[in-house]
Amino acid sequence: MPPRISDSTIRRLSHYLRALETMVREGAETVSSEDLAERGGTSAAQVRKDLSHFGSFGKRGLGYQAVELEASLRRILGLDARWRVALVGAGRIGSALFEYPNFQARGYDCVAVLDTDSDKVGRRWGDVIIRSADELEHVVAEEHIDLVILAVPPEAAQDLADRAVAAGARGLMNFASVQLRVPREVPVTDVNLVMELEALSFAITQAGTGA
Amino acid sequence: MPPRISDSTIRRLSHYLRALETMVREGAETVSSEDLAERGGTSAAQVRKDLSHFGSFGKRGLGYQAVELEASLRRILGLDARWRVALVGAGRIGSALFEYPNFQARGYDCVAVLDTDSDKVGRRWGDVIIRSADELEHVVAEEHIDLVILAVPPEAAQDLADRAVAAGARGLMNFASVQLRVPREVPVTDVNLVMELEALSFAITQAGTGA
DNA sequence: TCCTGTGAAACGGTTCACAGCC
DNA sequence: GGCTGTGAACCGTTTCACAGGA
Numbered sequence: 006m007p008p009r010i011s012d013s014t015i016r017r018l019s020h021y022l023r024a025l026e027t028m029v030r031e032g033a034e035t036v037s038s039e040d041l042a043e044r045g046g047t048s049a050a051q052v053r054k055d056l057s058h059f060g061s062f063g064k065r066g067l068g069y070q071a072v073e074l075e076a077s078l079r080r081i082l083g084l085d086a087r088w089r090v091a092l093v094g095a096g097r098i099g100s101a102l103f104e105y106p107n108f109q110a111r112g113y114d115c116v117a118v119l120d121t122d123s124d125k126v127g128r129r130w131g132d133v134i135i136r137s138a139d140e141l142e143h144v145v146a147e148e149h150i151d152l153v154i155l156a157v158p159p160e161a162a163q164d165l166a167d168r169a170v171a172a173g174a175r176g177l178m179n180f181a182s183v184q185l186r187v188p189r190e191v192p193v194t195d196v197n198l199v200m201e202l203e204a205l206s207f208a209i210t211q212a213g214t215g216a
Numbered sequence: 217m218p219p220r221i222s223d224s225t226i227r228r229l230s231h232y233l234r235a236l237e238t239m240v241r242e243g244a245e246t247v248s249s250e251d252l253a254e255r256g257g258t259s260a261a262q263v264r265k266d267l268s269h270f271g272s273f274g275k276r277g278l279g280y281q282a283v284e285l286e287a288s289l290r291r292i293l294g295l296d297a298r299w300r301v302a303l304v305g306a307g308r309i310g311s312a313l314f315e316y317p318n319f320q321a322r323g324y325d326c327v328a329v330l331d332t333d334s335d336k337v338g339r340r341w342g343d344v345i346i347r348s349a350d351e352l353e354h355v356v357a358e359e360h361i362d363l364v365i366l367a368v369p370p371e372a373a374q375d376l377a378d379r380a381v382a383a384g385a386r387g388l389m390n391f392a393s394v395q396l397r398v399p400r401e402v403p404v405t406d407v408n409l410v411m412e413l414e415a416l417s418f419a420i421t422q423a424g425t426g427a
Numbered sequence: 428t429c430c431t432g433t434g435a436a437a438c439g440g441t442t443c444a445c446a447g448c449c
Numbered sequence: 450g451g452c453t454g455t456g457a458a459c460c461g462t463t464t465c466a467c468a469g470g471a
Contacts, residue, residue, distance in 0.1 A: 222461075277469095
């Protein structure tokens with residue numbers, strides 16, 4: 006129970022997990038912090054420090070048991086549970102997410118899809134039928150939704166977020182390019198494509214100037 | 217020419233720009249660092265510090281001219297140029313990106329789409345015809361591509377990245393969940409949905425434990 | 428007075444270097 | 450010898466607090 010784990014740390018853990026999965030598939034039995042660092046794009050010291058926040062997983066002089074560490078990382082990241090997800094917004098991005106193969110595979114069950122567009126309501130996506138966004142509170146409560154994904158226009162996002170949280174959502178993933186205001190205890194991760202593109206074009210511009 | 221601008225700074229600038237656009241639309245003429253902070257989810261001091269890296273845009277006692285600052289931010293972020301983009305991977309995510317309205321609107325012209333799937337090659341998306349990923353080098357060079365978006369499976373990403381860079385791409389946006397190895401002068405932004413989901417489920421787990 | 432611009436202090440995260448165990 | 454785990458040093462970022470111009 007360390008004071009606080011930084012966001013960057015847990016993102017790196019996610020990298021390490023992915024690296025481990027590959028290495029296990031390739032037949033590795035033990036891995037070193039050096040190995041993980043290489044695939045995760047950091048330093049060996051960083052890997053060890055990251056892991057040290059959660060316990061001692063390796064053997065000195067030997068490294069880490071790949072399968073064992075993989076399981077530990079899964080548990081740390083909360084992937085030993087299954088998460089009940091509601092997707093709000095059945096547009097392009099929503100559809101891409103819904104069909105995203107890793108989504109199901111990693112413990113995220115999209116048990117509801119909602120949209121404001123009455124043309125879309127009632128359509129069937131796989132096993133679920135698209136429901137009206139008006140029913141959000143109802144769906145979140147009834148279906149015991151843990152996690153709400155907002156793939157909606159920016160104007161609609163804050164209202165939907167408020168309602169999702171009020172109805173019991175424990176976390177939000179936000180694709181709209183607005184800063185959502187939510188209670189401190191509800192985590193939000195933002196995926197903001199415009200922002201990422203702008204960061205990229207800035208970096209390119211700089212690279213041209215600075216180098 | 218400041219020593220180096222941090223990634224988080226430029227992501228915040230992106231937020232400020234979005235906030236400004238909204239405020240200008242709402243008729244605001246001058247805005248304070250406080251206003252921007254509120255919409256951008258930071259502190260007023262942070263806003264001022266961020267801007268100070270690039271110059272003095274405000275008037276003491278008065279604030280910032282909204283329209284003027286908006287233009288400055290655009291220039292800083294490299295949005296006064298148009299960027300020629302090639303999209304590799306005509307799957308769900310690729311399609312969502314291609315149709316993303318903000319994409320065109322913000323200066324990104326997707327002038328080529330490529331895919332490995334021979335069934336997809338030859339199909340028309342809007343104005344562009346999907347070409348074979350084999351032609352990547354050719355397309356990047358011929359079309360003067362600045363920016364390559366990789367919306368492909370992880371196994372394919374590194375090879376395509378290498379080829380894109382060799383052919384002259386100036387920056388990459390990577391949707392595959394692998395850490396790409398590229399020359400230092402080529403910026404890469406990663407959009408990793410799995411990682412974001414894992415960060416979220418970790419945060420939810422923590423929120424339950426810690427609070 | 429109001430609000431920006433900015434050095435200086437405080438904070439947090441990364442890197443270093445080595446002690447300790449296999 | 451090899452590699453982990455970790456306190457300590459280092460460094461960059463955020464916050465503070467105030468000087469200075471409208």
